[in-house]
Amino acid sequence: MQLGTVIGNVWATRKEENLTGLKFLFVQPERPNGDTTKEPYIAVDRIGAGVGDRVMVTNGSAATNMMPEANLPIDALIIGIIDSVDIEGGGKHEESIRND
Amino acid sequence: MQLGTVIGNVWATRKEENLTGLKFLFVQPERPNGDTTKEPYIAVDRIGAGVGDRVMVTNGSAATNMMPEANLPIDALIIGIIDSVDIEGGGKHEESIRND
Amino acid sequence: MQLGTVIGNVWATRKEENLTGLKFLFVQPERPNGDTTKEPYIAVDRIGAGVGDRVMVTNGSAATNMMPEANLPIDALIIGIIDSVDIEGGGKHEESIRND
Amino acid sequence: MQLGTVIGNVWATRKEENLTGLKFLFVQPERPNGDTTKEPYIAVDRIGAGVGDRVMVTNGSAATNMMPEANLPIDALIIGIIDSVDIEGGGKHEESIRND
């Protein structure tokens, strides 16, 4: 899963079937220390994430497992809102970040 | 999902079975602010997107969920035509773009 | 799907079960204007593509949909031989290429 | 599968259904010689890996095979704790690393 921060919203009235009512959020991928990495992308959220939240995102067809019987054509799902990340060892990534 | 703009059409008479009648469009991936990012690729569309439209694309095997029973060998599907994108927070991505 | 040109053949006598008789071709990914982009890779073909043909390739597990019941362990399938690509708009990609 | 080292933990109280009780670890991908490569990401672990362990990770929807009937929306799973890696041939990668 990828760590990231929700940075915005996306609205689309004309959509594929089955997608009506889903919430689409822009997520900026980042390192544990908060540095941004890859390009932002759009993920579905149904656990109540909002702009500024640090989240954990599942990419690829496993995202459709949120509703297996619905066969949703989606490829990214916010699966958790991060409480904290603890990075240890080797001096390369020592840090502890809380999402208050 | 990836944000992008439809930039062209692709025609192919000789195709894999099941793909007859599908519309194939070239999509240029881009950032919320409109900067292009990765290489353009080809996506299936059945919601009426056209050249110049800003769209949301699902990549990977989840794209086949548009017709699960048909087992289509496709890996990209336009799932929405963007009305607007609102990016907030941190000053890094503040913008609001409408697709009129 | 990815645009590319068939650049060669691959032969492998010792193969995974179920793959006997399949044709494996090397494909060079490219932009609509013909510039090469990523590294070439190997794709299965059963629509009669040959060296020099411009093709459209499906990557990932959706490629296995060519024979869903066969559970083929393949990750790239040539799904179309390109007739033409028309790129419009913005001046960035204006071109029209025919595959004669 | 990707080689990497576990570098930290992630906690998220608010999560997608079905994910309660799973352990989420940060993994830093690396080369056989220990050089780090891509960005770290989050993987599920249920074989008892901990910070400092060298592991083998499956990415993509195959990670959901840990519990196929549960339809977990996860995209990375630690599938093994490395005992040793032996790289031979060509002088490019000769080394033998043990995980004691």
Place this chain on the structure above:
Amino acid sequence: MQLGTVIGNVWATRKEENLTGLKFLFVQPERPNGDTTKEPYIAVDRIGAGVGDRVMVTNGSAATNMMPEANLPIDALIIGIIDSVDIEGGGKHEESIRND
């Protein structure tokens, strides 16, 4: 599928269920002319590939098709040992390599 050369072995005693007895090999991806490209990764082999063999690898969840009923959490499978690669056309990739 990706072209590569087997460069080593990986041993892991503690593993996910179902993976006992599988052979894990390190594969270095390469171009048809033998230049290395991306980072090496670990692939399952059951067709008898060994260090120094040139192979063809399927990535992603299609790798699990080697034993669909087993639901293996693997994401790379060696599907063929290369006999020869013939690259033609355009002068960019003219070569013919045999794996003796």
